[in-house]
Amino acid sequence: MAIFSEYNFSSKKALIRVDFNVPLNEHFEITDDTRMTSTMPTIKKILADGGSVILMSHLGRPKDGPTDKYSLKHLVSHLKTLLVDVKVDFANDCIGQEAIDKSAALQNGEVLLLENLRFYKEEEKGDAAFAEKLSKLGDVYVNDAFGTAHRAHASTAVIANYFAADKKMFGLLMEAEVISAEKVLHAAEKPFTAIIGGAKVSDKILIIENLLNRATDIIIGGGMAYTFWKAQGKMIGNSLCEDDRMPLALEILAKAKSLGVNIHLPIDSTIADKFAADAQTSNCESYGIPSGWMGLDIGQKAVSDFSEVILNSKTILWNGPMGVFEMEKFQNGTKSIALAVAEATSNGAFSLVGGGDSVAAVNMFHLADKVSYVSTGGGAMLEYFEGKILPGIAAIQKG
Numbered sequence: 491m492a493i494f495s496e497y498n499f500s501s502k503k504a505l506i507r508v509d510f511n512v513p514l515n516e517h518f519e520i521t522d523d524t525r526m527t528s529t530m531p532t533i534k535k536i537l538a539d540g541g542s543v544i545l546m547s548h549l550g551r552p553k554d555g556p557t558d559k560y561s562l563k564h565l566v567s568h569l570k571t572l573l574v575d576v577k578v579d580f581a582n583d584c585i586g587q588e589a590i591d592k593s594a595a596l597q598n599g600e601v602l603l604l605e606n607l608r609f610y611k612e613e614e615k616g617d618a619a620f621a622e623k624l625s626k627l628g629d630v631y632v633n634d635a636f637g638t639a640h641r642a643h644a645s646t647a648v649i650a651n652y653f654a655a656d657k658k659m660f661g662l663l664m665e666a667e668v669i670s671a672e673k674v675l676h677a678a679e680k681p682f683t684a685i686i687g688g689a690k691v692s693d694k695i696l697i698i699e700n701l702l703n704r705a706t707d708i709i710i711g712g713g714m715a716y717t718f719w720k721a722q723g724k725m726i727g728n729s730l731c732e733d734d735r736m737p738l739a740l741e742i743l744a745k746a747k748s749l750g751v752n753i754h755l756p757i758d759s760t761i762a763d764k765f766a767a768d769a770q771t772s773n774c775e776s777y778g779i780p781s782g783w784m785g786l787d788i789g790q791k792a793v794s795d796f797s798e799v800i801l802n803s804k805t806i807l808w809n810g811p812m813g814v815f816e817m818e819k820f821q822n823g824t825k826s827i828a829l830a831v832a833e834a835t836s837n838g839a840f841s842l843v844g845g846g847d848s849v850a851a852v853n854m855f856h857l858a859d860k861v862s863y864v865s866t867g868g869g870a871m872l873e874y875f876e877g878k879i880l881p882g883i884a885a886i887q888k889g
């Protein structure tokens with residue numbers, strides 16, 4: 491593979507797979523343009539080198555071919571505001587004569603956005619002929635769509651087969667995601683603490699299993715902690731629990747012990763008499779929650795325990811909130827842990843926050859710039875943490 495920052499794009503047409511799957515309101519206005527802004531450094535470097543850019547992306551989940559609602563034409567005017575003084579054109583199809591002609595006519599310093607890739611079912615099927623047609627539009631292939639790297643789609647993986655090793659590379663956003671994730675999973679400075687939270691054990695089981703072989707300490711918070719307590723015969727009242735996962739929880743505890751990995755469960759909880767923002771609240775041990783009450787956040791003792799572990803760490807991976815942070819009464823645990831991660835980072839630890847809700851939490855508490863890296867990768871980052879090989883990464887790295 492080629493290295494993006496070392497590549498000279500002068501007079502090259504760079505075909506970039508971006509993730510422009512942005513949320514639109516009913517007037518087709520973009521309500522959050524993070525996915526577009528985060529790939530701008532990649533686009534701007536190519537233009538600054540004197541190359542041109544052909545952008546391809548999906549938007550939404552169109553079921554039956556071209557649909558106005560999912561057209562990428564709705565993004566063109568905003569793209570122009572992000573690329574001041576750059577000529578931006580749009581092709582009404584991602585393959586076919588118009589795409590071929592407009593790509594061929596593209597001058598250095600110009601940008602062409604292709605229509606939604608998922609208007610063709612061949613995209614998600616990873617169809618080779620479709621991928622080959624796309625590949626013909628550019629001289630080099632750049633993948634900057636980490637959010638879809640876990641999919642073996644035509645534009646995210648298969649297309650790379652049609653470019654020589656020195657003509658395919660990660661874009662700057664994708665490279666930053668891969669470097670951060672690899673640093674944590676394969677080159678973590680110890681002590682390495684993983685903080686895993688969120689609602690369900692079943693969603694996080696593969697991550698925990700993978701991290702058992704890597705982490706020094708695993709902190710388990712959020713709703714999933716109660717399955718671990720109940721599995722050990724404790725009273726958790728009406729807290730969230732997956733009874734069918736209790737044997738697995740015991741297996742994890744036993745495996746951690748045999749591997750010398752410290753598992754930390756929240757010793758106390760903020761409990762509530764109902765799952766609601768106006769619930770009555772109290773505090774008690776997480777392993778003795780009265781019936782009729784449920785644990786909706788970690789308590790103050792747990793915050794102290796967890797913070798101590800976090801502040802002793804050199805590498806921190808955080809996925810999933812410690813409580814129902816969407817409700818003010820149950821925010822304290824997640825916020826306190828976010829602050830501890832920020833403090834550890836300012837003391838020199840490397841911290842990576844990845845996966846939907848923990849990313850939302852650090853943003854909510856305005857701490858995103860106080861951690862080392864916040865992944866935009868969502869599901870792709872989760873699969874990476876699970877130890878899976880992501881097709882979008884493998885396709886660039888091989889050959």
Ligand code: AMP
Pocket residue numbers: 687688689690693711712713714730785786787809810811812813814815816846847848
């Ligand atoms: P996940 O998508 O698995 O990371 O789960 C995130 C969700 O878990 C958030 O919406 C939280 O409100 C929820 N959550 C966190 N802690 C608890 C808890 N103790 N009980 C119920 N839901 C929780």
